[in-house]
Amino acid sequence: MKEFGIVMLAAGASTRMGQSKQLLPVKGEPLLLRSVNAAILSGAQKIVVVLGANEKAHRDLIRDLKVEIVFNERWETGMGSSIKTGLRALLDLNPSLEGIVVLVCDQPLLTADHIRQLVTKHTETSKPIVASGYAATSGVPVFFHKVYFGKLMKLKDEQGAKKVIQQNSGDVTLQPFPQGEIDLDTPEDYERFKRSK
Template sequence: MGKPKQLLPMGDKPMIWQVAATACGADLLEVVVITGAAGEAVGQALAGLPLRIVHNDNWQTGQASGIRLAVTALDARAKAVLFLLADQPLVDVALLNRLVQKYRRAGASLVVPRWQNQRGNPVLFDLTRWRSELLQLTGDQGARGILAANPQCIEFVDLPSPEVFGDVDTPEEYCQMQKLWQRLRGNSQ
């Protein structure tokens, strides 16, 4: 993108604010935001939201460093962790709550949204089962390897459409996301 995509406007706020505010509205014990390259600006963009910000000094080593930091930063009472991406502003409170409810009801150790057999984010990991594996991750692949190696542990939450999986990696995707945001979320804000 050439600039911090999480700070791009989505509606009347930065994209990261929209994602974090959604998380803050869900049935979660706490919301922890892991910052990286634009940490100070992201922190300023999130001012006033009921969340905790933890800066990842090793952000340039890849996604795994943020995952490890998030797991170690969680409240000791946390039984699971739900990873959201800063560039998926169409994820809504209802989806987050459905993932949490599936975890609680099914006793699943992995809960993943899907649309027509396509897996996506956000993903919930039971910490009793996956803490050690999450803390051993390295590089920029995130936790995909855990999911790929353990399909029998996954409980799915089926989605009615694929829009929620949309993310922003290019200026074209950002333009498309702004249009989708306005159509799907903008009018309800």
């Protein structure tokens, strides 16, 4: 894989958490910063972080890092709108990208290694979609070859990457990521995660 980019989705309002989960401390650093650092270490050519709710606090946290920050004015309409905003910005920066990895910022055990494994799996299998496998499902982080950029741009605002994975199962292979089952959506999730460390 010559060139791949990353779209990190970090626009949500963390309604169920009751506070910005992007700012929750995980192993001594805010979750958003931890996720962005994993993306940077993955070797991606370009990284776009899509912000929405609490934009200023989140922007201040990552403004000095080697990422492009974009604001999704339609963040409240759903994940699909953030994917489209991020992909559009990524292709403006580098139209020759061979593929992208879509990440969310609330998986505290995300690593640069796993991101690289998705891209390597694509190279080894030639499958245009490499999803993460966990908890008997497939989801994010997920690699999409450029042949899928058009379908991603046609997502409805309320749809996520999982919709494209499900509709094109013949083009999908999985990279195991059991840690992907852990995401931080509620205070209970966060307390459970802290106890498990």
